[in-house]
Amino acid sequence: xxxxxxxxxxxxxxxxxxxxxxxxxxxxxxxxxxxxxxxxxxxxxxxxxxxxxxxxxxxxxxxxxxxxxxxxxxxxxxxxxxxxxxxxxxxxxxxxxxxxxxxxxxxxxxxxxxxxxxxxxxxxxxxxxxxxxxxxxxxxxxxxxxxxxxxxxxxxxxxxxxxxxxxxxxxxxxxxxxxxxxxxxxxxxxxxxxxxxxxxxxxxxxxxxxxxxxxxxxxxxxxxxxxxxxxxxxxxxxxxxxxxxxxxxxxxxxxxxxxxxxxxxxxxxxxxxxxxxxxxxxxxxxxxxxxxxxxxxxxxxxxxxxxxxxxxxxxxxxxxxxxxxxxxxxxxxxxxxxxxxxxxxxxxxxxxxxxxxxxxxxxxxxxxxxxxxxxxxxxxxxxxxxxxxxxxxxxxxxxxxxxxxxxxxxxxxxxxxxxxxxxxxxxxxxxxxxxxxxxxxxxxxxxxxxxxxxxxxxxxxxxxxxxxxxxxxxxxxxxxxxxxxxxxxxxxxxxxxxxxxxxxxxxxxxxxxxxxxxxxxxxxxxxxxxxxxxxxxxxxxxxxxxxxxxxxxxxxxxxxxxxxxxxxxxxxxxxxxxxxxxxxxxxxxxxxxxxxxxxxxxxxxxxxxxxxxxxxxxxxxxxxxxxxxxxxxxxxxxxxxxxxxxxxxxxxxxxxxxxxxxxxxxxxxxxxxxxxxxxxx
Numbered sequence: 001x002x003x004x005x006x007x008x009x010x011x012x013x014x015x016x017x018x019x020x021x022x023x024x025x026x027x028x029x030x031x032x033x034x035x036x037x038x039x040x041x042x043x044x045x046x047x048x049x050x051x052x053x054x055x056x057x058x059x060x061x062x063x064x065x066x067x068x069x070x071x072x073x074x075x076x077x078x079x080x081x082x083x084x085x086x087x088x089x090x091x092x093x094x095x096x097x098x099x100x101x102x103x104x105x106x107x108x109x110x111x112x113x114x115x116x117x118x119x120x121x122x123x124x125x126x127x128x129x130x131x132x133x134x135x136x137x138x139x140x141x142x143x144x145x146x147x148x149x150x151x152x153x154x155x156x157x158x159x160x161x162x163x164x165x166x167x168x169x170x171x172x173x174x175x176x177x178x179x180x181x182x183x184x185x186x187x188x189x190x191x192x193x194x195x196x197x198x199x200x201x202x203x204x205x206x207x208x209x210x211x212x213x214x215x216x217x218x219x220x221x222x223x224x225x226x227x228x229x230x231x232x233x234x235x236x237x238x239x240x241x242x243x244x245x246x247x248x249x250x251x252x253x254x255x256x257x258x259x260x261x262x263x264x265x266x267x268x269x270x271x272x273x274x275x276x277x278x279x280x281x282x283x284x285x286x287x288x289x290x291x292x293x294x295x296x297x298x299x300x301x302x303x304x305x306x307x308x309x310x311x312x313x314x315x316x317x318x319x320x321x322x323x324x325x326x327x328x329x330x331x332x333x334x335x336x337x338x339x340x341x342x343x344x345x346x347x348x349x350x351x352x353x354x355x356x357x358x359x360x361x362x363x364x365x366x367x368x369x370x371x372x373x374x375x376x377x378x379x380x381x382x383x384x385x386x387x388x389x390x391x392x393x394x395x396x397x398x399x400x401x402x403x404x405x406x407x408x409x410x411x412x413x414x415x416x417x418x419x420x421x422x423x424x425x426x427x428x429x430x431x432x433x434x435x436x437x438x439x440x441x442x443x444x445x446x447x448x449x450x451x452x453x454x455x456x457x458x459x460x461x462x463x464x465x466x467x468x469x470x471x472x473x474x475x476x477x478x479x480x481x482x483x484x485x486x487x488x489x490x491x492x493x494x495x496x497x498x499x500x501x502x503x504x505x506x507x508x509x510x511x512x513x514x515x516x517x518x519x520x521x522x523x524x525x526x527x528x529x530x531x532x533x534x535x536x537x538x539x540x541x542x543x544x545x546x547x548x549x550x551x552x553x554x555x556x557x558x559x560x561x562x563x564x565x566x567x568x569x570x571x572x573x574x575x576x577x578x579x580x581x582x583x584x585x586x587x588x589x590x591x592x593x594x595x596x597x598x599x600x601x602x603x604x605x606x607x608x609x610x611x612x613x614x615x616x617x618x619x620x621x622x623x624x625x626x627x628x629x630x631x632x633x634x635x636x637x638x639x640x641x642x643x644x645x646x647x648x649x650x651x652x653x654x655x656x657x658x659x660x661x662x663x664x665x666x667x668x669x670x671x672x673x674x675x676x677x678x679x680x681x
Contacts, residue, residue: 002054004046005070005087010577011042012086014630017144017151019261019282023332025244026144026152026256027183028175030090031097048094049117052087058115058124064088064132076596078575079608082151083143085136089172091117092133096169096176097224110169130168137171138434145431149264149354150281150303153248155241158432158465163233174237179222183245183255189217190249194335200369201319201335204426205243209235240429247354247427250323250332263288263296263305265322265333267313269341269350269363273395276307277351283329284633285665290326302346315397319367337370337424355428358411359489364403366424371401373423381417383407411489433464436510439490444520449607451514455500458516460490467507474503529554567616570637574611576626580656581615581637582672583622586644588653591615591624623669625660634663641668642675654679 015038016028035048055070056063067085074084095114115125141156155174162170193211194201203211209229212218218229228234245255256262263280278296281303288296288305296305311317321335341363344351350363366374378386390401408414411430418429441459444452453459463471463485470477471485473493484491485507493505504513529546531554532539539553546552572579572591579591596609615624617637624635644650654676661673 002046002051004044004051005055007042007044007046008038008048008051008087008090009082009084010630011038011044012090013082016086017082018629019150019280020256021152022262022280022282023149023264024153024248024256024262025155025241027155027178027241028086028089028093029179030093031176031179032094034180035094048087049091052091053118055088056118058119058121061129062132063125063129064136068132068136074575076609077593079611080147081575083136083140085140088133089136089140092137092169092172093175096172097179099224110173127168134168134171141432142434145434147281153244153354154431155244157237157240158434160465161237161240161432163231165233170237173228173234174241177225177228177234177238178241179224182221182225185220186242186245186255187249187253190246191251200337200424202243202246202249202424202427204422204424205239205241205246206422206426208242208246209239243427247336248334250334251321252323252332260325260328260330263329263331265307265331267318267339267341267352268344268347274313274397276310276313277347278305278307278331279303280305280329288326288329290324290329290331292324294324294331296331299347304347313397315367315399318397337367338374338428339365340428341365356408356414356430358408358414358430360407362404362406364406365397366401366403367397368399370424373421373425374401374403377417377421377425378403378406380421381408381410381414383409409489433462435464436467436505436507436512437462438512438514441493441514444517447607448521448604449515452521453514453516455498455516455518456494458493458496458498458503459514460492461505461512462490463507464510467510469508471505471507473505475506567618568620568637569614569616570624570635571612572615572624573626573628574609574613576628577630578625578627580625580660581617581620581622582625582653582657583620584640584642584644584672585620586642586647586650586653587620588649588656623664623672625656625663627660632660632663634660634666634669636664636666636668639668639672642672644675644679646679651679 012028012030016026030048038044039047052067055067057066064085067088071084074081092114095110095117098113098117099110111125111127111130112122114130116122119125137156138159141154141158144151144154144156156171157174159167162174166173189212193203193208197203213229218226225238228238249255261280261282263278263283266277266279268275268277277299283296283305286298290296290309292309294307294309296307298305310322318339319335319337321333323330323332340353340356341350342353342357342360343349356362364374364378386403386406388401388403390396393402396402415429418425438451438459439462442454442457443450444454446452461471467485471481471491473481473496478496480496481491493503498516500516500518502513502515504511506512529552530543531546531552532543533546534540534551534553546554572593574593576593579593581589581591583589594613600607600609621638621640623639624637626633626635644653657672657676658680661676663669
């Protein structure tokens with residue numbers, strides 16, 4: 001893939017899916033101004049559309065096959081990285097921002113704009129070619145949901161929420177509804193509406209849209225936003241976007257400050273009391289000190305931090321929200337009148353969540369102003385068996401009520417009830433589903449095959465929201481699957497008497513397969529060993545079948561020639577933008593990532609390559625430097641005091657150390673930085 005395309009992928013990933021968006025909505029909005037700013041800040045010389053145009057084949061039946069293939073190659077190296085088709089999706093949004101009526105096209109002529117942007121010809125890329133792009137949008141949304149909010153909250157709509165006449169292009173249009181200038185006005189508008197409505201916050205998306213129109217504030221927004229407001233089919237999308245931004249707004253003058261990662265402040269219920277816990281996947285430090293003597297301490301090797309120095313969650317703290325800005329982190333929680341808790345698999349306790357999860361138990365706390373909305377929602381959609389508690393619990397926020405256990409068995413009924421009730425519960429919609437996938441079940445050998453399950457303990461199937469056809473199992477309909485599929489619940493495949501072997505489920509044009517077995521497979525053992533025989537401490541140049549007990553070099557064994565110290569093995573992460581090793585003696589190595597061997601895809605289909613790879617270091621100490629998502633990280637390898645000398649090679653070493661000077665706060669790393677800066681004088 002062209003280097004400019006890769007540069008655009010990195011720039012877009014850092015701008016729209018970086019750690020600064022953790023826990024907050026992110027909109028992949030790209031117009032001419034945004035493109036120009038990204039080119040300047042990222043040092044990119046090739047315009048976005050030109051770079052993507054080089055990667056497509058407009059005359060082929062599938063013009064975007066090259067981009068899809070590149071995406072899968074990158075995914076094998078970094079399974080959790082942003083899907084590598086962001087430049088193409090950014091072009092699809094750029095085309096949407098240019099949909100205005102002129103002498104050549106109507107305002108609704110999207111595909112002509114898209115084709116002209118990428119090829120210079122309005123007729124080369126037609127609507128029939130666009131299906132792969134809409135699938136990429138759904139894959140991006142599915143990836144973003146899988147990150148649990150660490151890479152921003154998803155604003156890409158579910159296929160079922162798109163206007164029927166714009167089912168394919170609606171994903172790009174949804175990202176073009178609110179420009180950057182539009183979003184910059186939201187904090188002022190939210191402040192005015194919150195002061196007017198008192199304790200009732202956040203307002204629902206419909207209420208926000210209505211308030212804009214009543215006060216004629218929509219006139220402050222871009223022409224594209226005003227045109228979308230006038231289209232009845234797009235009003236629900238606009239309302240959902242406004243509601244999402246209001247529900248995560250922490251009271252600050254800007255929605256997401258640039259450059260600073262965020263930590264989400266969550267509420268947990270443990271041992272009969274409410275307390276705070278923070279979550280941040282972008283912070284590296286074991287301890288973080290914030291203003292007002294608030295301290296975060298990492299919990300093990302998780303992304304969670306204990307919180308000390310804050311008053312326990314109470315009525316005023318929950319209503320008003322929390323926002324603390326430190327030197328390297330922002331800790332925030334938006335104001336809310338409704339608190340929804342679900343079981344957190346990592347913490348092992350009840351913890352606050354952004355929306356309801358169909359089929360799971362919840363604990364719901366409601367402020368007095370939200371009590372009627374919560375009661376209406378539960379009466380319409382929740383299953384029976386719940387109870388309401390309040391003042392008798394000493395740990396409850398004053399005046400608040402508690403409902404537990406709250407379970408929504410029917411996802412479709414829940415969505416309908418949320419839309420009807422709106423109010424203070426309007427932003428608690430469950431996450432949309434974009435693909436056919438499995439959940440649960442008893443996996444036998446996840447490292448060998450993630451879709452291998454014990455016979456009789458098969459998984460459940462999660463249906464995509466847009467599915468309209470019947471769910472088929474091994475090509476046939478099963479009456480037992482119809483009811484849960486019809487009400488939007490995960491469809492259990494247990495108790496169907498499936499025999500051991502491979503099985504396929506499909507709905508519409510989507511398919512997914514899994515395998516069942518009676519026991520864990522045992523890999524076969526080789527009857528003979530092969531290696532390099534050793535004679536007089538010298539290994540043979542050619543391998544041979546070895547006699548039992550014969551001295552030899554086998555497998556990954558190695559010896560350090562001319563050294564008494566054994567080699568030191570360090571782990572490097574795949575998917576890093578750059579890797580270097582800076583030795584204490586002034587030497588510098590670039591570390592390249594090895595490609596998985598050819599047999600990997602043949603013997604382990606569908607299994608991603610390991611996240612880390614090994615590098616052996618012989619008679620050397622220093623720092624392993626890795627650049628990921630625009631940020632350098634330094635890992636010590638028994639570093640000694642730096643003694644780089646003054647050679648030309650040492651000056652290259654110094655330049656690299658200064659470039660990565662923010663990678664660590666370790667005093668030894670600081671000594672390396674001082675030595676490097678002295679060399680550069």
